[in-house]
Amino acid sequence: TPEMPVISSSSVLGLFFRGMILVFDSLSFSQVTILYNQFKHYYEEVNGPAQIDESENFGGSLMDSITKETERLTCSALGRESSHLGGTKSESGGYFSHKQAEYFISRQGFLLQHNEKEAMSPKELQTQISNMLQSNPALAEAHFLSYMNNLRVKEYCTAVHNLFHCFDRNTNFTDVNLANKTVEEDVSRRYASLNLAGLHFRFGHKEEALAALQEAIRMAQETNDHVCLQHALSWLHRIEDAGNARTASLIARSVDKSEEMSLPNITSLSVQALAKHNAFFTARPSSVIEYMLKSDILNCQHSQPHFMCVSYAQKAALWHMYGKRESSSMCSQLVLNLDTSEGGIYHNGESVCLALCNIARIFADEGNYVLALEVINNAKQRFPPQTQHAHLWMTYEQEIMFDRSLLSQKDELASQALTGLQALDEDEYRLRSGIFKKEKGDVSTALSTLTRLKEHVTTNSQKFSPEFPCRVMLALADLYIQTGNHISATSQILECVMKSEEHHLEYLHSLAAVYLAFVQLLMRLPEKGLSLLDRHMVTVLSHGSCLDRARTLYCYARCTVADGNRLSATDRKSSLLQAVNTMTTVIELFKKLDAHMRVKDATYYLARLYHELGYTAERNKCAYEFKQLDSQFPTHSQGTVLRL
Known part of the structure; x- marks a missing residue:
């Protein structure tokens, strides 16, 4: 009644209706036509074709027709229409409003970053993005989501195409707010170059990545965009050649500047990168772990569970490199026990997969193959084959199967595991291929394979962790021992000892000492071998x-x-x-x-x-x-x- 209206003009709903009516009154005739057609399409997708006369409906009040048709929408029908936003498969796609599209992009983007398994499959997600772009062709964020989706399946051409389209859609071709338009477009160009650099780096295109990064740095320097410069600097020390003084200087500068500008995520990653750099290039383990502790403190202060997972996974890898298996296992277990939930979604990224694989490897090293494969199966469930981190558990699975088959004299299974490993990790395949040929008695082929691998590792030393060359040297030493060439075996062992001492690899140093003691035994010098074993055997028995x-x-x-x-x-x-x-x-x-x-x-x-x-x-x-x-x-x- 007029005396007591159902909806007050000052209520939330009343203000919403007033705003909606004002916006509708400002629409042009063509915009009203588009609105009508969109609502009609929205309605027919749920309830089937409308049984009304279109000319009569359009001739009356559009607000009246909307009100009448809305009353006919059932709750279950609305639930069916919005079901595609929850990640379930949509048969016909349907119309996406702008708000629906924004929510869908936000949700799927969050899932792709934090828990890829919970996101839609690449094919389903691409279908939904195509439907979304039909309704909202100017939505730049949809192209960026498509770019992220293509990165999952390593589709380079389509990823580049979508990245270009994303930043093209951000360009404003009108003359309204010219100053704001210029600023926004400059920011868009800078971050477009940054993303392009990251894309090229991900696919191994180093020169192209550096070119795109230099372009981003140039534009950021012109506008004094220090935040963009810090992001560019964090990318630069990843793309630059590792192991030189310039890279160390870039990382240290990134740590100082990002801390000064209160950018905790970049600071944390830069500290971890500096710890890794120092660990690979002869720094003492105590200083390396101290840097990792600084990263942990920073992550706790700013509640960054994702970076905490990365930190613990990196510490597990460092402890494994130094030969401390129990410490490595503990750090991997901490990754799995961290509370990383955000919005009801637990973080399930690369660090989690690495932690599971490390625990599986430790089980396999102890002969608990059943438990190792159980952990690998858990990784399979968390990271299905189409996800971007699935290659990690695939690699570890093939390595475990190869080691088990080689020890149990199942040559056919070992050969199959080698074939699977070749497609996943070429260097690990070459090392294990040489070991396999050595065990089969094919000495000449094994020697050729391992010698070429050692030359490759020496030439590209910056690509490998310090422990890998030591493993190659010990494999060569074992081959020389089997052929009775004790002098060449001693040369390889001593080279391994020097390398492991230089990088503080205590366990590999002790293992090389065991090989040297065995050579001394074969040379009828058991007392010298016994003396070596007395000094180094405790390390092997404790951590081996x-x-x-x-x-x-x-x-x-x-x-x-x-x-x-x-x-x-x-x-x-x-x-x-x-x-x-x-x-x-x-x-x-x-x-x-x-x-x-x-x-x-x-x-x-x-x-x-x-x-x-x-x-x-x-x-x-x-x-x-x-x-x-x-x-x-x-x-x-x-x-x-x-x-x-």
């Missing part, structure tokens, strides 16, 4: 894998027995009994790994020890076990008998 611990104990037992030849009869027997206990532990460790050939070799050596002690029953038992193992796993290469 199951295989490394077993090989170290095996070498120690053989050195003890060989060195006991100069002892008295009583002391000699005592050293033999000690070696028997050690070999029992070695056999248990090898059995845990399903390393059948190594179990056979260790059983044979244990039988010889029992024979020297005069324990006939125990000797016969070991001889029987050896005979059974030899019938199942015959020795095809004489060189495998001489390996460590």
Whole structure:
């Protein structure tokens, strides 16, 4: 009634209606026609074609027709129309209002950054973006979402196309607010160049990335845009060649300037980049971890759970490089136990996948292959094959399968794992291919493969972490040991010792010392080998894998027995009994790994020890076990008998 209106003019709904009527009154005739057609399309997508006379409807009041038709919309119909915003599949696409499109872009962009699994699949998302652009062709953000979607599947051409379209749509061709237009377009151009540099860097186009980045820096310097300059600087030290003084200077400058400008995200990433740079180039581990601690403090102060995950994942990688497996495992577990929820969505990015893979590798190193594959399966569920980080668990899965198959003498499965690894990590494939050929007895091919790989690593040393060249040297040393070339083996081992000492890789240094002790044993210098083992064996037994611990104990037992030849009869027997206990532990460790050939070799050596002690029953038992193992796993290469 006029005395008591249903909607007050001063209420929220009344103000909304007044604003809507004012906007409608200001529309031109063509704009009213477009509005009518859009509402008609919106209605028919849900309820089917309207059974009304279009001419009569258009001839009356549009507000009346909208009110009448809105009353016919059911709640369930509105739910069906908005269902595509929640991430479910839309069969017909449908009309997106501007607000709906903005919400959809915001939601899917957030999911792509924080939890890709919860976002739509690449194909479905691209379909929805196409439907959205039909309704809102000038929506620049839709093109940027399409750009992010193409990055997921590494579609370079379409990604570049969408990136260009995104910033083209931000260009204002009218003369309204000319000053604001110029400022906005300058900002758009600067960040367009930054994004283009990031795109080229992601696809390995270094020169193109530097060119785009220099263009962004030039435009930012012209307008004194310090924030853009800091983003450009953080990209520059990633694109520049690692390992030189200029890169270190760029990172340090980025840390200082971003901290001064209160840009915590750039500061945190720059501190982590500086820690990584120092770790790869001979800095002490204490200073590296101290930098990582500064990053953790910064992330806690500014509530940046995503960067906390990245920090812990990087610390896990650093501890692994230094050979501290327990510390590495702890950091990976912290990544998985952090509360990273934001808007009900937990962060599920690259750091989480790396943490899962690291834990799987630690399980596999201990012979717990079932648990390792369970963790890999969890990573598969979190990161389906079409996601951008799926290659991480694929790589680790192939590595675990190769190691397991190689130890258990399943050459066909090991070859299949190598084939899968070749498409994922070329350098790791070349190293393991050389090891595989060495185990099969193809010495010449193995030597050629490993030698070429070492030359490649030496030429491109900045591309690799310090531990990878050491692994190549130890593989070459093992090959030389099997062929009886002790001088060349010693040369490779000493080179590995120098490299590991330079980069403070304590575990690899100790492992190289075990190889050197084994060479000294073969050269009939057991007392020197025993002295080396006494200094370095604790490190390997504390932080080594199951295989490394077993090989170290095996070498120690053989050195003890060989060195006991100069002892008295009583002391000699005592050293033999000690070696028997050690070999029992070695056999248990090898059995845990399903390393059948190594179990056979260790059983044979244990039988010889029992024979020297005069324990006939125990000797016969070991001889029987050896005979059974030899019938199942015959020795095809004489060189495998001489390996460590």
